[in-house]
Amino acid sequence: MIKKVDGDDIAVSWVELSPQGKDEEKWIKKNLPATCGRFKVERATNETFDTAHFSHMVQAEDGKKWEYDIYPRTGQVWALYKDWSMDWSEEDLSKCEHYVAEILEVTGSVVKVLLLTKVVDYNFVFKPEKEGGVEQVMEIPLSENLRFSHQIPAFQLTEEFDGSLRGYWELDSASVPKPYI
Template identity: 45%
Template sequence: MVGSNSSVPSASASASKSFEIPESELYSFDADKIKEKLRIGQMWALYGDEDVEWSDPDMPTCCGKFDVRNSSQAYTSTDSFSHLLKAEPTGSKGEYTIVPRRGEIWALYRNWTRDIKCSDLENWEYDIVQVLEDNYFLFKVRVLDKVDGFNSVFKPQVKERTNVTLEIPRVNQLRFSHQIPRFQLTNERNGSLRGCWGLDPAALPPHYYS
């Protein structure tokens, strides 16, 4: 909330230690989070860490139930802001649910296990997926591949003329690492990228551009 936050495990933070994060080629994601667009009561994801239900208590999480803290923190810029969140109140005072929603794009831990440690994340690999369906039992997602020649443009992965999909049981929702801001491409590059997505490089796992 502009007053509260969920945290994006900062792929960008670990990446910036060794090399510069590339700029988005086709869309300015920074324009979506200028100060003038912030409103009281909004909930934003910030780059950082959050304790959760992992074997390693230092592992970050970006989906589940979150409580609004009775504390505040001042920011002089929006550099730490990732994206506006869709959070639903649970009915308990100050408690909200944040889960992957249809149409959103998320990073998914590859070879996932609850025993992943925070120290593993620097070299961990991820799949990029778009949520097709979310219901009481599972999330159905479509796997995306990076488009050759671009650092942050992705398209549906296709095998045997069919989009590759996965089903993630709700009980394994911790497999979702973090949401990635996206922009649907239409007429860019004379329409050659129609159906693709431009993703925020700052939220992409480092192995996609290392």
């Protein structure tokens, strides 16, 4: 959590997942990363970093005192673990594959996502994945929030290349899972 910005220096306090159930407790005991869920301020520090250490701002909602909820939001792009399992180890995580998906809708119990696929001849441009002309949509229960690997900063294209890429997503090159590059 960013506490203060002074020129190119940023003072932070560290946050950690505040487990909301046995699955999340099991996940953090295995020292696996979590990018969405309820987070609490772990410790206040005066550590500072330069701006090069940060990729993008994450939107959080205030929870209880010193806790913040970070979940996918409609219109964002996220990487999701393929074939995800609560039984994964650090080794499983290091060799896993990913989906790239646009968040279509978030309800009280489900996140609906549209799978994206890379556009041929463009390194970081993605479009909706279709199978038999049908867009590939998945519903992920909020109870599987650990399946979300990380948010990918992105923007939708409009008039680039005479509008031929209109509605497609250009993704941040540093955040795209490596096999897609």
